[in-house]
Amino acid sequence: MTEVKTYKLLEVCDLIQGKRINKTNDGEYPIYGAGSVIGYTDDFNCSANTIRLTGKGTVGRVYFHDAPFWLESGNFSVEPKEMIDKMYLYHWLCENENNISSCKKGNILPNLDLNMLSKIEIQVPDMEYQINAVKLLQRLKDDNDWFIEKVNKQIAALQELKSAYENNIFESMRINANECE
Numbered sequence: 001m002t003e004v005k006t007y008k009l010l011e012v013c014d015l016i017q018g019k020r021i022n023k024t025n026d027g028e029y030p031i032y033g034a035g036s037v038i039g040y041t042d043d044f045n046c047s048a049n050t051i052r053l054t055g056k057g058t059v060g061r062v063y064f065h066d067a068p069f070w071l072e073s074g075n076f077s078v079e080p081k082e083m084i085d086k087m088y089l090y091h092w093l094c095e096n097e098n099n100i101s102s103c104k105k106g107n108i109l110p111n112l113d114l115n116m117l118s119k120i121e122i123q124v125p126d127m128e129y130q131i132n133a134v135k136l137l138q139r140l141k142d143d144n145d146w147f148i149e150k151v152n153k154q155i156a157a158l159q160e161l162k163s164a165y166e167n168n169i170f171e172s173m174r175i176n177a178n179e180c181e
Helices: 086-095 099-102 127-180
Strands: 005-010 013-015 029-032 037-041 049-052 063-064 073-081 122-123
Touching: 005 029, 005 037, 049 086, 073 086, 086 099, 086 127
Parallel strands: none
Antiparallel strands: 005 122, 013 073, 029 037, 049 063, 049 073
């Protein structure tokens, strides 16, 4: 039987707030604001494989970045502690985005309320279970990606076939019109 322990969310991870930077459009690394890329820079403050949590505007959105980037002050990087696997935490955060996004204060430009966030509970199974769960989720994602790729290829092939039929119909109509003259 898998052992499961209940923690407060901020007991299993640290939130590290991003830093302001002068925005430019030059540079190798994207700068992430509260939602999307707001510029580029030659420096980064988050390495590859970082979980990002928005803390302003679109509060509570969860992202995983597999390349280095600059984390602007409206965001937090989420660093798991030793009792939780990073990808398990990422999937849990994604599954609980609605809960997290409800931890906001302010109306015009809402902010993440860390006091409210700290009260969210997370049930953490043993590490072996977490790793197996992440592997299963990755396999399901890979299968889903494969299926979507196949469906998109079939749609493209059917669109080409439709175009070919339409071209043949119009060509036949043109030939028939010429024969009637």
